[in-house]
Amino acid sequence: ARVQQCARDFGIAAETLASKRELSAIIISGNQDSRVFSGWRRSAIGDELLALL
Numbered sequence: 001a002r003v004q005q006c007a008r009d010f011g012i013a014a015e016t017l018a019s020k021r022e023l024s025a026i027i028i029s030g031n032q033d034s035r036v037f038s039g040w041r042r043s044a045i046g047d048e049l050l051a052l053l
Helices: 002-010 020-029 039-052
Strands: none
Touching: 002 039
16 A cells, blocks of 8 residues: 555556565565665665665
8 A cells, every 4th residue: 555655646657666476575575686675766665665674
């Protein structure tokens, strides 16, 4: 839900911000090598996701 809200705030598709596959990998394995944790995505949602891990 948070990724969708953030994507709406940016006016982009949620999949552009973080795909369901990426989110699943992060949740299951704690994988921090995802594009979600670099560049503009990190400041948009990545830091918030890291805080939840």
